[in-house]
Amino acid sequence: MSEVINKATAARQAAGVMNRLTTAQKNEALLLVSDALLTEQQTILAANEEDLAHGRDNGTSSSLLDRLKLTTARLQDISDAVRQIVELPDPIGDMLDSFERPNGLRIEKRRVPLGVIGIVYEARPNVTVDAATLCLKSGNAAVLRGGSAALSSNRAIIAVVREALSRSAVPADAVQLIEDSSRASVDEMLKLNGLLDVIIPRGGASLIQNVVQNATVPVIETGAGVCHTFVDESADYGMAKAIALNAKVQRPSVCNSMETLLVHDRFAGRHLSELAEAFREANVELRGCEATLAFAPWATPATEQDFATEYNDYILNVKVVKDVDDALAHIARYGTKHSECIVTEIHENADRFLQEVDAAAVYHNASTRFTDGFEFGFGAEIGISTQKLHARGPMGLPALTSTKYRVVGNGQIRG
Structure with a gap:
């Protein structure tokens, strides 16, 4: 099997575990991740410098290099953002509605995880941490496919995240990084119905339109910003x-x-x-x-x-x-x-x-x-949705959930 299918399959299996975890277990894992990002910052910064050097050699613009660049201060901000996610209410299990029907059925509408979220994005390694930790707090597994310009940075970050998770109740396989930076890996993700529950693209107009136009997996569209x-x-x-x-x-x-x-x-x-x-x-x-x-x-x-x-x-x-x-x-x-x-x-x-x-x-x-999840008080964001279904604007934890109706009866049957 391909790297994409192998890692998506592992994430799907981990999603079953994520659905059973308590808020305390998820928060404990996120705190370990936050600490590890600082403990291993020299490893991450060295990998990031490899990406920056490659970008400079290839004539990458100064503004795009700025998006790619990590510093000690930026890593501190990223680590702090993870801790802010810990402090946010866990949306999973929230009761959105509760009512009783005339036939005695008691019905509750509660938040549940989406399942396995695929995220396709470009050269911003901070997105790697934001996406992974928001998915974990909301009970989801994540399959991340970042841009080639940040591959060394993303490898180092995900290695740190997975090692931290291995010391917690959260399965390390709940966070996967697709290292194949070819267009083919994205195209394969877009068709993984049954393994991925949703795909969220973050990046320029061409990336977003490729995902929207070619995916058979449901898409939450994040838009370009003119x-x-x-x-x-x-x-x-x-x-x-x-x-x-x-x-x-x-x-x-x-x-x-x-x-x-x-x-x-x-x-x-x-x-x-x-x-x-x-x-x-x-x-x-x-x-x-x-x-x-x-x-x-x-x-x-x-x-x-x-x-x-x-x-x-x-x-x-x-x-x-x-x-x-x-x-x-x-x-x-x-x-x-x-x-x-x-x-x-x-x-x-x-x-x-x-x-x-x-x-x-x-x-x-x-x-x-x-227009930013942090500035809106969401701790971080998975992206800024410009569509009108499911979620719109900065997408925090509640936007990474679906709903389930829980119906309790005492023997009712439908006539």
């Missing part, structure tokens, strides 16, 4: 500048960073030259509409393709719009239903934006960078 910030005519300049810069510059390589800045023409006349200069000082390349170029003549003309692109880099589209309707129309055309923001002091405009924009998260006077 995110917008609309600065309305009434926006406070200081607030708008701070929000826009944070949304683009604080960490441009992630999916909740801003890719297009929409500016009301009245605000543009007063402030766009100054705001554009602030982005230039932050080393952001601007690509603008014709009206934008009048305020920032050094910018590059923006194309249709630019407005549809998730850069994950120090590149920003800027478009001057007439009003809220114009901004809403642009977002409806180019947005990916991820995260959208309006900066305004006109509450009617804010209400319209929050009501009408079709996205997993919409913001009034706050950066799109907050």
Whole structure:
């Protein structure tokens, strides 16, 4: 059998054990994982440096290298995130509804694990820990297939995680890493009905669309992030500048960073030259509409393709719009239903934006960078769902569960 089938089969067998574990047993295992990530940090960092060196040799961009890079501080954050998951309520067994039928049947609706979750993602080794530990806390087994750019890092991390689990009640086989980095391994995972219960893709648009279009296993779609910030005519300049810069510059390589800045023409006349200069000082390349170029003549003309692109880099589209309707129309055309923001002091405009924009998260006077499981208080996230079935937005522990009806009778039969 192939590596994919062998490891998915082992995960399926481990899922049966996971379903019987107590919250205390799962938490004890996660604490061992948290400690081991720090105890073995030199091994993990050495493996990560191999990936970074390979990336530099292959001309990987600085923003993508930043997504790949682990440091002592980042490992501490990852370890702390595992401990935060320990502190979160265990969703398994939660009673969502309880009622009695006229015939005396007592019915309860409770949360149960999904089973075996396949996760396909790219070059972010922190996802390896987040995904594994969220799956474990929610009673699931995980089959992880990371990108080739982070293979050495992921191997080291999973070796540490599995060794820690071997000292707990959680079976080490509940976490599997597919090391075959070829497209074939992903294609094989997409068809593993009966072994995988669901697949969650995390990454760029091409990866996500490949999974969505070709999987026979059910998919929870996490979307690319072509995110917008609309600065309305009434926006406070200081607030708008701070929000826009944070949304683009604080960490441009992630999916909740801003890719297009929409500016009301009245605000543009007063402030766009100054705001554009602030982005230039932050080393952001601007690509603008014709009206934008009048305020920032050094910018590059923006194309249709630019407005549809998730850069994950120090590149920003800027478009001057007439009003809220114009901004809403642009977002409806180019947005990916991820995260959208309006900066305004006109509450009617804010209400319209929050009501009408079709996205997993919409913001009034706050950066799109907050669309994050940690920032939402979920401890960590398995991804940010942009679909509308099962889960939407940052996916924490409850999103990794299904439900089961427990029906108790005293001899009832149906006539």
